[in-house]
Amino acid sequence: MSEAPETQGPRVQSVDPEEVAFYDRYAATWWDPAGPFWPLHGLNAFRTNYIRQRLAAHFGSTRPEAPLQGLSVLDIGCGGGLLSEAMANLGATVHGIDVTPRNIEVARTHAALSGAEVAYEVTSAETVAERDATYDVVLNMEVVEHVADLDGFLDACARLVRPGGVLFVATINRTPVAWLTAIIGAERVLGWLPKGTHQYRKLRKPAEVTSRLERAGLRVTHRTGVAVSPLTRRFRYTRSLAVNYMLTAVRPQPD
Numbered sequence: 001m002s003e004a005p006e007t008q009g010p011r012v013q014s015v016d017p018e019e020v021a022f023y024d025r026y027a028a029t030w031w032d033p034a035g036p037f038w039p040l041h042g043l044n045a046f047r048t049n050y051i052r053q054r055l056a057a058h059f060g061s062t063r064p065e066a067p068l069q070g071l072s073v074l075d076i077g078c079g080g081g082l083l084s085e086a087m088a089n090l091g092a093t094v095h096g097i098d099v100t101p102r103n104i105e106v107a108r109t110h111a112a113l114s115g116a117e118v119a120y121e122v123t124s125a126e127t128v129a130e131r132d133a134t135y136d137v138v139l140n141m142e143v144v145e146h147v148a149d150l151d152g153f154l155d156a157c158a159r160l161v162r163p164g165g166v167l168f169v170a171t172i173n174r175t176p177v178a179w180l181t182a183i184i185g186a187e188r189v190l191g192w193l194p195k196g197t198h199q200y201r202k203l204r205k206p207a208e209v210t211s212r213l214e215r216a217g218l219r220v221t222h223r224t225g226v227a228v229s230p231l232t233r234r235f236r237y238t239r240s241l242a243v244n245y246m247l248t249a250v251r252p253q254p255d
C-alpha cells in the first residue's frame with residue numbers, strides 16, 4: 001500500500017466541522033458489515049457495478065479481470081476505503097482522500113491487511129485541485145450532502161476531471177419523500193444509519209448538481225435513481241430520482 005503525504009493548510013470553506021466530528025466518532029466501524037454503516041456495504045457493491053458499467057461504455061474496456069486497468073481514480077470522501085479498495089481491485093490506480101484523519105487511518109490499516117494498493121491522504125478536493133492534478137475518474141459518492149459550500153466543492157471536483165474523463169456523483173434528493181424514507185425511515189425508525197447522518201437542508205436536488213457541473217464545463221450523460229427494499233435490503237435501479245440518485249458526467253475532449 002502506498003501513502004501520500006499528509007496535507008496541512010487553511011480551513012477549506014466546503015468542509016463542515018460538525019460533519020468531520022460526526023464521522024470521527026464512527027470511523028472505527030467502517031469495515032464492520034454489521035456496524036452502523038452496514039448499508040454502505042450493500043450499496044458499495046451496487047455502485048461499484050454501476051461505475052464499472054459506465055466506465056466500460058465510456059472507455060471501451062474489454063478486460064473482465066481488470067476492467068479499470070490503466071485508469072487513474074480519485075475517490076473524494078473515501079471514508080474507510082470501501083469504494084477505493086473496490087476500484088483498486090478492478091485494476092485502477094487509486095488516490096483516496098478524506099478530511100477526517102481517523103477515516104484515513106482506518107482505510108490505511110485495512111488496505112495494509114487486504115493488500116489493496118491505494119494511496120490515501122488527509123486532504124480536500126479543493127486542495128488537490130490547487131495542485132492542478134487531474135484524473136481519468138473522479139468519484140463523489142455520498143459526499144455532496146455533507147459539504148458546506150456546494151458550488152465551490154463541485155467546481156473543485158470538476159477541475160480534477162481531465163479532458164475525456166468521467167465524474168460520478170451519488171447523493172440524496174431534497175424532497176419530502178426523501179426526508180421521510182432516508183432520514184425518518186432509515187435513521188430514526190429502522191436504525192439503518194446513525195441518527196444525524198443526514199440533514200435535510202443539505203440534501204441536493206439533481207438540478208442543483210447538474211447545473212453546477214455544466215457551468216464548470218462537464219456534461220451529464222447518464223442519471224439513475226436508486227431504491228432499496230426494506231425487506232430484502234437489496235438495491236435496485238429506478239427511474240425515479242426522488243430519493244437516492246447517481247449521475248455520470250464527462251469533460252469533453254477539446255476540439
